[in-house]
Amino acid sequence: MLKYPQSILNLIDSFAELPGVGRKTAERYAFYVLDNMNQVDVEEFINNLEQVKNKVKHCKICGNLAEDELCPICQDITRDESTILVVENVRDVLSIEKIDSYNGLYHVLGGSISFSKGISAKDIFIDGLLERLKNENIKEIILATNATLEGETTARYIKELLNEYPNIKVSRIAYGLPVGGDLLYADQMTLLKALEGRIDYK
């Protein structure tokens, strides 16, 4: 039976790797590239794929996305350097920045402790956080991991570690988030309320 030319099948395979993309959708994307994108569009697409892998790094201090050694927030001298807000993922930073009411620093763990997935405290950027406590003059740490089992476990774990630093106030963003919810999909008002209502984490 006839199949598409191999080069189209290959491109369909590539698109089908993307999350939530089945064969039909991948086919649709591949034919869009073939039929509707000109040479310049495709070169730009290719260039953008290359750039993302070559240029984007993680900030040496906080783990946020960066095109330099440090991310724009760690480079920004107007930010309040006495507060660190701890999140699981880089995309969470943008979610918090969007509500435009937090002016401290961040720490991006790059995941959460998960027994079921075999992710332990060593696999995420917790040691980087402890390092900062030695070097920086931190007054408050806001734990803003997700309101999931893993996020809560991670927050609890970090809280235990921070008992060594009695002068640092540790807070947890409030359960304005729906339990089981992901920071990424929260609306701005919910995020704002959660931030304002943060409570001492004991």
Added chain:
Amino acid sequence: MLKYPQSILNLIDSFAELPGVGRKTAERYAFYVLDNMNQVDVEEFINNLEQVKNKVKHCKICGNLAEDELCPICQDITRDESTILVVENVRDVLSIEKIDSYNGLYHVLGGSISFSKGISAKDIFIDGLLERLKNENIKEIILATNATLEGETTARYIKELLNEYPNIKVSRIAYGLPVGGDLLYADQMTLLKALEGRIDYK
């Protein structure tokens, strides 16, 4: 306000160009590339994009996809060369091939006549079809353009042209209920066509 690094924004833009992909989905794809694809995966993706634009051509005879001068079907000497099935798009060829019961040749118009989109008969591969009638020994032409206004207009237009060739049988694929279809959910036009196209029940 903080934004993602420019290289990520660029890749999000590229993905957002694909049909049916909004910002959120494009973001998801871009972060998948960043977080879950390694250098080899991305190079393969890039290579596949390049290849599709460089390698895939249209068959000189029938307009189907080809990596050589001729498509696999026009190269296949076992196909019945006296019948041409006319479709709008290359993907339609695969749809027909999948049912595994047509053994003739194809002709891919690469679109349909559309007054609203300003696509005229000259813009699609009709002249290529007429050329084949002079050179090949064609006995039947099956018009399998879509069951849309444009597809019907195109089929009708080609039928008129073929009046010059009284020895060629011209047929149109049947309209009707889809197999497994419920009368209750069929639209009126489909029902009308199904009724008009009724056949002796033996």
